[in-house]
Amino acid sequence: MQSSRHRIQLFLFALLAALFSGCVSEQHGEFRGNIARGLPGTNNPSVQPCYWEVGWRNAVTADALVEFGVPQGFIVLVHSRQKYENSYYRLSNDAISAVYFYEGKLPIEGKEFLAQDVTARDRVEGMHHL
C-alpha cells in the first residue's frame, strides 16, 4: 500500500517535472501612446513594442533603475532600491524618484549613471529629465 502510494507520487512528480521543463516564460512590454519631440497631439497614439527591458541594482547604491527600449529610445525609471526590495521587487509610485527619456540606440550604463548626482544625471548627453 505504502509502496504503491510512493510510486504514484513519484509518477506525478516526474509528470510535473516533464511538463514544467517544456514551459517557457518570456517578459513582454509595450507602450501605448505618444513619444515624440514637440507639442503633444502632433502624432497619433500608437502601440510600440519594448525591445529592451533592463534593470540595474547595486547593493551599495540607494537608487536603482529600469529602462524600457522603444523605437525612439529608452524610458528610464529611477527608483529607490530599498523601497523596491521592501515591496517584494515591485515598482510603486512612491518608489519612483525620476523618469527620463534617453535618446540612444543602446541602454545606458546603469552603474555609471547611478554613481552620479541628480544634476550630473540630467546633463548626460541624450538624457531628458521628464
Next chain:
Amino acid sequence: MEKWKSNVDFRIRLAMQSSEPDPWVVNGILTSYEVSEFNPVKFIGQGLGAMGFAHE
C-alpha cells in the same frame, strides 16, 4: 497610476514632458508582463535530451 497583476506584471501611466524649448513628450501607458506557455518543441527536446538522443 499603476496596476499590478503579479510580481512581474505592471502598467504605469506616464504623461510627462521635458523642460526644454523643444521638449520630449511621453504620454501613454507602459505595460510589462510575463507570458508563460507550454512549448511542445522544448518539451520534446528535453525528453530526447534526457534519453540521450540529443547531443550538443
